[in-house]
Structure formats: C-alpha cells, structure tokens
Amino acid sequence: MSDDELFVPRPATPAARPVPAWAKKSPPKSKAAIRTAPKVAARKYLAPSDPHEHARKIAENVIDAWYQSFGGSSIDIPLGTVGALALLRQPKEVGSGLADWILNLQPHELPQLFKEIYLGHWIKRPDLINRALRLHDWAWNPDPDKQQLRAVHAVTHRAINTGLLDLTGHDDPYWRSESDVLSPLLTGLRHKSDKKWRGEYHTPACVTDLMARVLVDKDFAGPDMAIREPAVGSGTMLRSVAQRLRDLNLNPHDYTWYGNDVDSLAAACAAVNTIIWDLGPRALIGCADSLATEDGGYAQTLAEAQDAFKQRDDYVDTASAIVAYRRAFRLLDQLMPDKEDVPA
Template sequence: MSDDEISLPRPATTAAAQLTAPAWAKKNPPKPKAAIHTPAKIKARKHLAPRDPHEHASKIADKVMDAWYQNFGGSSIDIPLGTIAALALLRNLPGLADWILNLQPHELPQFFKEIYLGHWIKRPDLINRAIPLHDWAWNPEPDKQQLRAVHAVTHAAINTGLMDLTGHDDPYLRSESDVLSPLLTGMRHKSDKKWRGEYHTPPCVTDLMARILVDKDIGGENKSIREPAVGSGTMLRSTAQRLRELQLNPHDYTWYGNDIDRLSAACAAVNTIIWDLGPQALIGCANSLAPEDHYAKTVAEARDAFKQRDDYMTTATTIVGYRRAFRLLDESTKETTAA
C-alpha cells in the first residue's frame, strides 16, 4: 500500500455513446455502498448460498472444457475464455439467459462484439487489454466448427449457472469468485504452465491473505494497491471483498495489476470490470522484473485508449448529426416537390 493517484478520463457521456451502447451496457452498476455489507449480512448470504462460489466456478470451468473439447473446438484457448468473459460481463436481466440460449452459432460473434464494445465505451483501456479474449470474434470468416464449439460452451456455462455468479447488480455478490482463473489454468497444458511459471494462488489462500493484511487502518482516499504478478486478478478480488466487508469503498483506491502473460492480463482486465474495482484501476502487461517503468507505460496506454475513444465518439457524433441533417433535407425536398 502506498499513497498514489492517477488521473484518467471519465466514461463517455456523448450522445454517440448512448446510441452505440447495447441495452445491457447502458445500465451502470450501482456504486458499491460498503455500509450495507455488514458482517451479519455477509454471513447470512453465504449461509443461503446453494454452493461454495469457488467450487461453483470450478464446476463451470469443467463443464466449459468438456463442451469445448467434445465439440472439437481446437487448441485456441482464447476463444472459450473470451466467450465466458463476455457472458460474465452481462447483468442477469429477466429472460436474458433464455434469449442467449436461443441464438444460433453464427449469431454469437456479433453478440459478443456488442458486449465488448458496450464496455469499451466506458473503459477502453481495459477492453484494449482484453483484446486476446475477443480478437477472434472479429474474424470475417470464422471457422464453423469452432462456432459450434462456442455455441456448446455458451450453453454449458449458462446452464451451469454462470450468470448466477457474475450477473448480480451488487458488486460484492458478483465478486465472490473468479470464474476465469480455473478455466485459464485448466486449459493450459501442463508443460505450458511450467515454462511460463504460471501457478495461480488458490482463492482460499488469497482470501486468507487479504484478511491478514487488510484492516481499517488502510482506509482513506488516494491509497494504492499493487500486484506485480496479478494472474487473472484473484488477489485483487480478495482485497476488494475485504475492503467491502470493512465498509470501505474500492473506488477510493488506485489499483494496479501487472502480468507478463497477455492472456492472464486480459482476464484480469475483464475481472476488473466484473468486480467493479473502480475508475482508478489499471492492468498492465509487462515483465515486472525488468528495469523499465511498466507502470508509467500502462498509465500512458490507458490515456491513449481514452483519447482514441473520445476521438471515435466525436467522429460518431458528427456522422450522426450529418445523417440527421441530410434526412431532414431530403424530407423537406420531397415535401417541396409534392407541393
């Protein structure tokens, strides 16, 4: 922990942003009110839970892996990971799960692109970091067999209760587990994990570490929480949950997670949105042991992403304005001609 603060642009508020964002992206999650998460209420919620959230996340990962490989999805683990990440970004609106289950395989890439675009309007830096998870959806000629596997993965995840874990409006409830970590580590080949040195800390351990290290003394604004080997972000999740249990707001902190692996950093970026770590949360992708200032690089990349977003929004607003003007002119011309 250290005193630190970064200044990033706020989410877009232009008319173009409202026109572009799909319905599920327009609804902003409520700012976490830490005061409602009293120990008694947290204990009651955990008592009523149908299963341990970490076990639930692991079960979802197992079902997704079975669906992917049984449908011959191939070796590209970014595709099933990106599918689950996109679904985890949704709120569990009435009827939404059934609507998704009725989509055909060829309709899913466009659906996922709209999810990522909706969140890109709010956090372009994090969605840019998550490119390894959604780059495949932009392929103009997707592999039909992979689309069938994506379809099977979507059904497996939803039918195993993914949206029951990640679809809550309350950020405390949707932060009770990391649904991407068991899937990422499960789909990595054993030898691949060994040479990468990729061994994610179990959530029970990160929860224990957060309870030992985080107390009310770290309260106050302009504080920084950093993780140099963030993986998919499980340590950040545990810390955020501990802050909420202490009636502290994660939005009051600057968060920085870094990982050398692009896919892990992409998962951490998506999880940062799911867990609502706040507007001052950054995810980098660099070697934490290298002498370069990777934190400054991540800040610069984030600011560039927001500037690019604003430029696109300005252009979109201009285009919308021109189209409306031309439509009005066309209607006026037709009325004049008819007269």
Template sequence: MSDDLFLPRAEPTIAERPAPAWAKKSLPKSKAAVRTKTKVSARKYFAPNDPHEHAHKIAEGVIDAWHQNFGGTSIDIPIGTVAALALLRNPPGLADWILNLQPHQLPQLFKEIYLGYWVKRPDLINRAMRLHDWAWNPDPDTQQLRAVHAVAHRAINTGLLDLTGHNDPYMRSESDVLSPLLTGLRHKSDKKWRGEYHTPPCVTDLLAEMLVDKDFAGQGKAIREPAVGSGAMLRSVAQRLRDLGLNPHDYHWYGNDVDSLSAACAAVNAIIWDLGPGTLIGCADSLATEDGGYAKTRAEAQDAFKWRDDAMGTATTIAAHRRAFRLVDQLMPDKEKASA
C-alpha cells in the same frame, strides 16, 4: 397430391394403413403440420454453496464442452466466450434468450458486449483484446462456432449468470470464474515454462484479511500486484475493503503480468468486480523495468481513452450529418409543393 393414392387397395371395412415415410415427405405441409422451433430454456442448476467450487464446476463443464465439440487449440476463444457472458447482468429471460441464439449469432452478441464496455473502459477492453478479437473474424470456422455455442450453453446451464450476473458487485466478486478456466485449458508443459501457478483463493483471502484493516482506509492509497495472473489478490483485497465498509473506488489498483492472456483475464475481472476508475492492468515483465511497467501501462491507458474520445467524436459527427440529411429529405417535398 391426394392421400388416397397411398392407401392400400382393400375393402372399406379394413383399417387404413399409414402412408409410408417416403410418401409423407412428398405430401404438402398443412399449417398444422409445420413444426415450430423448440425453444431452449436454461435448466435449474443446483450450484455448490461455495462460490469457488461453483467457479471450478463451470470451468470443468466449459472445458469438457470445448473439447467434446472439437473447438481446437485456441484457448482464447472459450475463455473469451465465458468472459463476455460474465460481463452481463442477469435480468429475467436473458439466459433463455441467449440459449436460443444460433451459433453464427454469438460473435455479434459478444462484439456488442465488449464494445459496450469499451465505451466506458477502453483501456481494459484493449488489454482484453485476446479474448474478443476472434469475434471479428469475417469468415469464422463453423466447427469453432459450434464449439462456442456448446460452451455458452454449458456455462449458462452450469450457473455462470447466477454467479456473475448480480447487480451487487460484492456478490459477483465472490469468486474468479476465469482463473480455473485458464489454468484448466492450458497444457501442463505450457504452464511449467511460463511459471504460471495461480494463488488459491483461500490463500489470497487469508492474506487480504491479515494485511487490510480499518487503518488502511483513506483515498489515494494504491494496491499493486506485480504478478497479477487473473487478479485473485485484487479480488480478495476488494472484498476485504467492502467487508470493512470501504469503497474500492477510493483506491488505485495496478496489476501487471508478463502473460498477455492472464492480463486479459485480469482486465475483464476488474470490470466484473468493479474495482473502480483507478484501475490499471498492464502486460510487461515486472522484473525488467524499474517501475514494474507502470509508466508504460499508464501511457497505454491514456492513448486508449484518447482513441475512444476521437472515435466517439467522429461517430457523433456522422450521426449528426445523417440526421441533417434525413431532415432535408423530409422537407424537400414540402418546398417543391410550395414552389409549384
């Protein structure tokens, strides 16, 4: 359709009037008129010097984004979103790439993150099940996905990857981003009946400094926390060991909590803080069992690794069969030509 049809009937000397909005919609779009999708970039966030204050700022922003976008009452979802992002290292361009994903693309990203760590630590990822099982929902709620999208944007733009994305485990262990998020999202009455009060990091850091010294060195020693919460005490002890030139991998770590969501956060934090292969996180009532649930947790971990090994063995067999079938398909035409 010609633009001339929408010009006023006037003398040529009079300036042409722009076509009305309703007419513009019917005009064919030229290549120049096609608008390209605007790319979103992570803004530079001036983080507080105190990493604990920074973690609180991230939690406040995430909570605000979740509620403003009507995410609902399932607090596992925003916590699981932040936990998945906190498991990532932070190469250049990663933040911008994530920010340009659409809401429906985020569950697949989170599944790949958790599955990647499941191959290494199936016991800890199984313990964190509450944080990621929602991502496998085949029919997700679109409003919740929009809220998840808003949470991811707020977390990244508030500097989450700057806090947790370091290659150096000491740097990413300077704070706990999940503790203030968990306690901030839970209702006051819920925290009261659970008796859930996380120890402030300044207290756990002081305790670790008082209790751990060079004499604590030696492989095989164990650090146990019967009410681990999200792992604050474990983090402080690990940092203290590193300050003393010791390696957390040389120790056994056992954290237990009666609340499954707190235990899930502790399991993810154990990976973020790189506590090492001797780490077990349980979910049991420490007062109801003689060993604080240790035997049960150890058995669950062994089952998780066996399940992982069986699944990986099956996957390897399937992959080998597929390669064999492709090779046969490639060779068949040559055989047919030779017989002809």
C-alpha cells in the same frame, strides 16, 4: 490529461447484501439448451455452497464442452466466451429470461452477441477492453470456423447451465466478486508443460482471501492508497483485497489499482475481471515484465490507457458529427421545395 482527469472515482454507498442465488438454489436448466445442442449432455447439477468450488465446477464443465466439441487449441476462444457471458447482468428480480434467450441463439449468432457485449463495455473502459483483445478478437472474424462455432455454442450452454450467471450476473459487485471463474478456466485449459514453461501457478482464492483478511484493516487501508500486484495473473489477489475493503465498508473506487502480468492472456482475463468486480475507474491492468522496468511497467500502462480513452473520444466525436450531418441534411430536404413545385 492528468491521472485525476482520466480516472475519477465515483462515490458509492455500500448496500445491504442480498443472499446470493448460488446459495439458495440450483442454477436454471433450459430445455432449449438440450434441444439446440444435442451433443452437450444434460446434467442434473447442484451448485456448491462455496463460490470458489462453484467457479471450479464451471471451469471443468466448460473445458469438457470445448474439447468434447473439438474446439481446437485456441484457448482464448472459450476464455473469451465465458468472459463475455460473465460481463452480462441478470439480476435476481428478472429471473432467468436473459439466460433462456441466450440458450436459444444459434451458433452463428453468438459472435455478434459477444461483440456487442465487449463494445458496450469498451464505451466505458476502452483501456481494459483493449487489454482483453485476445479474448474477443476471434469474434470479429468475418469467416469463422463452423466447428469452432459449434464448440462456442456448447461452451455457452454448459457455462450457463452450470450456473455462471448465478455467480457473475448480480447487480451488486460484492456478489459478483465472490469468486474468479477465469482463473481455474485459464489454468485448466493450458497444458501442464505450457504452465511449467511459463512458471504460471495462480494463487488459490482461499489463500488470497486469507492474506487480505490478515493484511488489510481500516487503519491500513487509508484513502487514496495504491494497491499493486506485479504478477497479477487473472487478478485473484485484487479480488480478495476488494472484498476485504467492502467488508470494512470501504469503497474500492477510492483506491488506485494496478495489476501487471507478463502473459498477455492472463492480463486479458484480469482486465475482464476488473470490470466484473468493479474495482473502479482508477484500476489499470498492464502486460509487461515487472522485473524489466523500475516502475513495473506502470508508466507504459497509464500511457496506453490514456491513448485508449483518447481514441474512444475521437471515435465518439466522429460518430456524433456524422449523426449531426445526417440530421442537417434531412432537415434541409424537408425545407427545400421539390423541383416540380418551383414556379417557372
């Protein structure tokens, strides 16, 4: 299978950009959130006009909710919770119905919701959802820790009530790409000594936005260009470049994207963000040491992606065969007369 067969860009016409919800009003607050999660303090919150500041506030509230609820040291769980919610779409025209429905779910119902969200995106991009395994692996635990579920419940309420879906719920990827919620959440959840040991210092979004504006123009960004980031983190640099391309009326789907990071949790966040920001079918996220291989791990990442798509196709073919067999047996039962109707 060639690269072109696996990652085929679909055409897209840039649409007029609506005014983002976060710039017009405060995020909706649900009475149900206060009723079902009494330990989570209600806050009168006004979304900042700056989407990067808004993302930072969401991260702060999620971190506060996680540790106040004694969620523990498994930071992949709150990251995976926010990642799943950020993959949902709540278009402006439908109002806050989706958010209200989620806020009425009980703690034990949330893992099933998150599994369905990740599985829904696995059908389209199995490679990216496989890369994000650390963010949703916990949801498949048949015997989850009840205290962690209460913490997940608190995180869900705090993220939604602080306006997460105002940033990530748009149908238009332009507005979904205005900020990176997972970057401040990942760096905020990690202990300072852990970040120092890893050498993990994410470039601020304001800096990556400036770099993209300076470096990318219509002459530079030709068709079929490859955009690579050897230390991708959660993908903030890729987001800035994608937004710059859209500002120039260029389609990110026409480009090849490759981000790589030695940290599997950062790569998992970048994989989820690649879907949120709609970088296109030729976007790959790897997890490897960029300095250890000549191509920065690209060949290995491409091979893993192709394997993921093949595995998905095999599963779909098996499921289709099972459905076909069941239909055939039902039809056979309808055609065959009952034994008591057969003449002796």
